[in-house]
Amino acid sequence: MxxxxxxxxxxxxxxxxxxxxxxxxxxxxxxxxxxxxxxxxxxxxxxxxxxxxxxxxxxxxxxxxxxxVDRELPLPITLAVGMPANERMDWLVEKATELGVSTLQPLVCERSVLRLGGERADRKLAHWQGVASAAAEQCGRTTLPRLLPVRAFGEWQRALRPDVTEARFVLSLAEGTRPFVEALPPALRAGQGLLFLSGPEGGLCNTEDAQARAAGLQPITLGPRVLRAETAALTVLAAVAALFG
Incomplete structure (x- = not known):
C-alpha cells in the first residue's frame, strides 16, 4: 500500500x-x-x-x-560525515535513512571537496531533508532521522560533550586502529548509543584524526581496501543493521 x-x-x-x-x-x-x-x-x-x-x-x-509502528534500530546511531561531493551526499542521506541512522551530522573537513556555508548550506539541508523523507516513505520508517546543520569539523569536535554515555568511533587511515568487528561488540553488549565519524574524500587529515582520538573516539578500520567516503560511512551502518536483524 x-x-x-x-x-x-x-x-x-x-x-x-x-x-x-x-x-x-x-x-x-x-x-x-x-x-x-x-x-x-x-x-x-x-x-x-x-x-x-x-x-x-x-x-x-x-x-x-x-x-x-517501531521499525527503528534498538540503539540510536549518529553518523558524523565529511560530506562527499556532488550527488554522492544525496545517495548517502538516502541510504543512511534506509539503514536506520538516528542523527546525521554533515561536516566540512580540511580535505572536503564540498564546502557549504550560509544560505547555500541551508538550501542543501532542506534538500537532504526531502531526500530523507522520500527514503522513509519507501523503506517503511515512521520516524525521520535528524539532519543537523552543516558544521566545520573543528567546531563540531570542540562541542562534543565528554559525559555522554555512547560508544564513539572514528574511521581512521592512521596506524593504531582496531578492526571494526572487534571494537563494535563490547559497545553493543553495553547497550550504548553509537557515534561514527567518517571523513571526506581522502579521509581525515592527521590533525583531525588526532583531535578525534583526543576527544575519546576509538580509531577503527574497515580493512585493507580503500573505500569511497560514502561507502565507508554506510558500511558501518549496514553492519549494525545486519547485527540487529
Whole structure:
C-alpha cells in the first residue's frame, strides 16, 4: 500500500485535504476514490486512510485507525560525515535513512571537496531533508532521522560533550586502529548509543584524526581496501543493521 509522509494533524475519522506534495504523489500514482493508502507524520505512528475525492489540485482522504509502528534500530546511531561531493551526499542521506541512522551530522573537513556555508548550506539541508523523507516513505520508517546543520569539523569536535554515555568511533587511515568487528561488540553488549565519524574524500587529515582520538573516539578500520567516503560511512551502518536483524 502506498505510504505518504504528511505534515498535518492525523486522527481517526478525520476527512481532510492532503498537503500539496502528497497530493501530487497520489495523482501521479493514479489512485482513485476508495483506494487505500498509509499516512505517517514522522513521529512513530501510521494511519490507515482512503481516498474520498480526487480534484485537479486537491486530494481528500478519510483517515482511519492509527497504530504505533517501531521499525527503528534498538540503539540510536549518529553518523558524523565529511560530506562527499556532488550527488554522492544525496545517495548517502538516502541510504543512511534506509539503514536506520538516528542523527546525521554533515561536516566540512580540511580535505572536503564540498564546502557549504550560509544560505547555500541551508538550501542543501532542506534538500537532504526531502531526500530523507522520500527514503522513509519507501523503506517503511515512521520516524525521520535528524539532519543537523552543516558544521566545520573543528567546531563540531570542540562541542562534543565528554559525559555522554555512547560508544564513539572514528574511521581512521592512521596506524593504531582496531578492526571494526572487534571494537563494535563490547559497545553493543553495553547497550550504548553509537557515534561514527567518517571523513571526506581522502579521509581525515592527521590533525583531525588526532583531535578525534583526543576527544575519546576509538580509531577503527574497515580493512585493507580503500573505500569511497560514502561507502565507508554506510558500511558501518549496514553492519549494525545486519547485527540487529
Amino acid at each position: 502506498p505510504r505518504f509522509l504528511v505534515d498535518m494533524p492525523l486522527a481517526d475519522g478525520l476527512e481532510a485535504a492532503l498537503p500539496a506534495a502528497a497530493a501530487r504523489h497520489v495523482q501521479v500514482l493514479r489512485l482513485q476514490p476508495g483506494d487505500g493508502l498509509t499516512l505517517f507524520d514522522g513521529r512513530g505512528s501510521e494511519w490507515e486512510a482512503r481516498v474520498v475525492q480526487m480534484g485537479r489540485s486537491e486530494v481528500r482522504v478519510r483517515v482511519g485507525a492509527s497504530q504505533p
